[in-house]
Amino acid sequence: MQQLRDVMALAEPRRLLGGTVIFDEGQPVRRFSLLMTGDIRFVRLTAEGDQIIVLHIQVGQMFGIGVALGQITHQTTAIAANDCLLLSWPNALWSVFCAAYPAFAAATFRAVGARADEMSNRIVELSTKxxxxxxxxxxxxxxxxxxxxxxxxxxxxxxxxxxxxxxxxxxxxxxxxxxxxxxxxxxxxxxxxxxxxxxxxxxxxxxxxxxxxxxxxxxxxxxxxxxxx
Structure with a gap:
């Protein structure tokens, strides 16, 4: 419990209205975040300028974790699907949290694995159904x-x-x-x-x-x- 309080004490809370762009595809990755309330959708832009929804982020999930994946820029645009509350931290704290709180990193990578599975299932659906x-x-x-x-x-x-x-x-x-x-x-x-x-x-x-x-x-x-x- 003390570890959780330590992590939360360093967070910057943000309240966002539905439709707010949290970060844009191609922008530098500077912070990582935890969704507390609401829903977030990740979209990609096509060459024609259309938005394609690639993923939904649910309450309790980390996002914007390019620092953990070795990404310098965001690969998608994140948009609040409805009113949201999120907590965010600067990238510099990622390695600190992972070293001090192993469960933090483990939970995050489980979420990444689940998203990869979802994307794999969607590719199969598009190809076969x-x-x-x-x-x-x-x-x-x-x-x-x-x-x-x-x-x-x-x-x-x-x-x-x-x-x-x-x-x-x-x-x-x-x-x-x-x-x-x-x-x-x-x-x-x-x-x-x-x-x-x-x-x-x-x-x-x-x-x-x-x-x-x-x-x-x-x-x-x-x-x-x-x-x-």
Missing amino acids: LVEQRIACALLRMIGQSGRKVGGGVEIGFPLTRGNIADMTGTTLHTVSRVLSSWERLRLIESTRCHIVVIDPHRLVMISLATGRSPTDHPGFAEIAAAIH
Whole structure:
């Protein structure tokens, strides 16, 4: 507990409104941060200037840790998806914390490993799954990460547009709108402006698998079950 207090005492707290850019792709890496409340999305810019969402950061995760990965500049742009509170430290403290508190470094590298696994799964989805499966996988991944139980289902805990989903699943806005409208008619989801509630996660898992396998075979089943219960 004293170690935690020591680390927190050196942090700079920052409160950010949704939509705030925390750092830009290509900027020098100067600080690392811990997300305390809210959600953060990482985006990359295409050659045409479009933003592609590559990752969501959840409460309790470190980010901006280029110093640990040997990166001089940020590889993505970080944007607050909603109102956030984060704690940040200058890069010079990274080696100090890692030497003094081994659990600090271990937890951070576990998070990096989990993000690498997620990106690997998404590459497989883009390469092997049909559009409806990819959209189902994306929604399930997000309720596993930030879902909260509401009346009638599980709500994705941050603003999400149909354009965002199209970016994440490698398809078009028209296709995402068509699929989500179909799922709304079937009472699989409810969709309002920038918010999605998954009404029937079980059926969405079956769509994502498109096989006769059990929903427990889905790679994020444990997180989805936790969000529901």
